[in-house]
Amino acid sequence: MDPRAPQIDDPWELDHSRGDAAAALAAAEVTVEATYTTADNTNNPLGPFATLASWDGDRLTVHDSTQWPFGVRSALAAVFKVPESSVRALAPYVGGGFGAGLRVWPHVILTAAAARRLGRPVKLVLTRPQMFTSVGHRPKSVQRIAVGATRAGDLVALDHRSVSPVAMEDEDYEPIASGTASAYRCDNVRTRDRQVRLNIPSPASMRAPAESQGNFALESALDELSYKLGMDPLELRLRNYAELHPVHGLPWSGKALRECYEVGAQRFGWFARDPVPRSMRDGHWLIGYGMAGVSYPWYAMDCHAQATLHRDGSALVRSAATDIGTGTYTVMTQLAAECLGLPMERVRVDLGDSDMPVAPPAGGSGLTVALGNAVVDACSRLVRRFVELAAPDGTSALSGLSPESVGVTRGRIHPVGRPEHGETFTGLLDRHGLVELTANGHSTPRPQDELGMALSGAFGAGFVEVRVDADLGLVRVARVVSVIDGGRILNEKTARSQIVGGTVGGIGMALFEETVTDAPSGRIANGTFGDYLIPVNADVPAMDVVFVGDPDRGSPLGTKGVGEIGLVGVAAAVANAVHHATGRRVRSLPLTLDALL
Incomplete structure (x- = not known):
């Protein structure tokens, strides 16, 4: 040197x-x-990075090979001087990143700028040689x-x-x-x-x-x-x-x-x-x-997730984190299903959209820790909301029970150790005239001195x-x-x-x-x-x-x-x-x- x-x-x-x-x-x-x-x-995912950008007035939508949709949203909002709420970054699946997708690289900004100038959607795909000079x-x-x-x-x-x-x-x-x-x-x-x-x-x-x-x-x-x-x-x-x-x-x-x-x-x-x-x-x-x-x-960062239980007995979990081929969809589905007492086929996980709850990048070996804890927190809070919904009803098998004293099995909330008693999620929603119930979860790493x-x-x-x-x-x-x-x-x-x-x-x-x-x-x-x-x-x-x-x-x-x-x-x-x-x-x-x- x-x-x-x-x-x-x-x-x-x-x-x-x-x-x-x-x-x-x-x-x-x-x-x-x-x-x-x-x-x-050099990071060499098999698929070269690509960006698709389109504007609708001051609203920008970007599909990008990113490991961090929120990072893309923040950077593009700053560059084009629009509110972050006016930028939507989508990356539901990324075939591979290996760290190259942790930044917002110049080609992403150029694609959005071209789309704005032309007034029509623009897609840019890097060549393999450009992957050696453009993404770290x-x-x-x-x-x-x-x-x-x-x-x-x-x-x-x-x-x-x-x-x-x-x-x-x-x-x-x-x-x-x-x-x-x-x-x-x-x-x-x-x-x-x-x-x-x-x-x-x-x-x-x-x-x-x-x-x-x-x-x-x-x-x-x-x-x-x-x-x-x-x-x-x-x-x-x-x-x-x-x-x-x-x-x-x-x-x-x-x-x-x-x-x-x-x-x-x-x-x-x-x-x-x-x-x-x-x-x-x-x-x-x-x-x-x-x-x-x-x-x-x-390594872990603050992370948010949202869990919703629908009247048909299915659950939806959402977060802006993306899956870069590591199995995040699968693992988060497992966690949500376990926490809600549902079969995995009744749980859907949506990821990779900056309009969803804020999440950290898929990098640093920290996403499973951060997102997993947020998903469990959201699902636990959702069960708590159901227990609180049933608490005032003296005829309910859950009346008088605290959230800490219940378990969940096959879509039924019940006293711990008594799965034959209790109420189903769908039954509670029906009785209270609700289409769905939602709870938000959050995880924050605790500092070492506190632990x-x-x-x-x-x-x-x-x-x-x-x-x-x-x-x-x-x-x-x-x-x-x-x-x-x-x-x-x-x-x-x-x-x-x-x-x-x-x-x-x-x-x-x-x-x-x-x-x-x-x-x-x-x-x-x-x-x-x-x-x-x-x-x-x-x-x-x-x-x-x-x-x-x-x-x-x-x-x-x-x-x-x-x-x-x-x-x-x-x-x-x-x-x-x-x-x-x-x-x-x-x-x-x-x-x-x-x-x-």
Whole structure:
């Protein structure tokens, strides 16, 4: 990175320091110091982003490939100087975003401007090359890590510094080094993040932003330390396990990382490996085992939802949040059906419309927590309204009961433990001459100091086997075991799909993906699927995904997001496995053939 470029130190005020990392490193019995680099990667949903805009007077309607309809509404209202209530953004389904749909990009504004100027609807679809320049990308990083430990393997110092680029007139939240501050038990830690302004397309969030880059450097450095100590990499991590949050000193709201390590090692057969690099072969293939510990921060925002029960006994739940292929419709239908005591086929969930109750973006692995709690709150309030409706009626089986003393089964509200008594939703509506009854719900994250515990994101452990052609340096990922602490898993099928998808993205980051910029012109040199390499079916092995842990105490539902945790740690585990297979330590991503020949 050009030293003449404008630099921003600690852009998010997240730099951390505890103890004296410099002194502890100088006194450490064993140290590892190395520089790790990751490449630019580009979000590549199969469907290019598209926008359709139409005006009716001062009323603007936009259909957009967005992960945040309310963000689109707010931005367009500001640009065109109309009330937010005059803008409607629709995104009921988005085939994939991977973070690219979290912002309102210039093409959205241009489409709306053209529609206003022409007085007719306008649709714009980005080309694949434009997807490489117009909707963000994961920024490259240069990271310097220094680790100090005793000969017994106790960490005494961690110093992690990162530099990443940002566009000349833009902001991107990418605190790459900050996760190291809370990863392990260590008394002397320093993390520093710095950005440099360059003439490049704007970087932006790409699945597992910051954590994916930072974890590669940290977990690779720990792997290097384990070999220098002559200690099993898994034992090193368990020895430095953080029982309390290292920064806040609070107990975790939920952490089953130790169980992730133990279950993963057993299912993978970790202890069957010969620890000596380049010692395991299958014909001309060198075999390597690698692992990494992973985490992704807890994240949730305010969210609203609305629940309505109709006279025909069906329910409708509405919120502006969108489904980007993660199964949000399915999971929210399950929650509403469970809370209202209805079969799933009697519940409809409508999403992706900014005219619905306000919701946060589908990103940061936070939507299930935020929206799920809001949906449950709305449905609980709806049941309460029915109980209150029946309370004044002395002939009702619910008369005199509090909302806390009732249950709901098969569309019937009844005293707890007595499902044969009570009244149906439809019966109550009929008797009071009502067509429907509606309640609004809301979820707001509670702060850590109020909870008395550190809010825990998802944790996990990844174990990878690679095969490397001894002559050609060709790397093949043979199998992956991912053990995830995602709190309460609401739907194991959709959650597993998220881990599998994240793992595929991690394999891409490790072995294939690199957005190449021609320095003299600033043009993207490989902005097509013919030139930008991504994993295909032949590159993806069979995957073993296991969920462990208990419901998280920091969320009423007990859930954690799992949309990104599956990607974090894959690159480090692959790189560590390649070292075990070949004896070569590659500190830059992607791992290419020339580095192994």
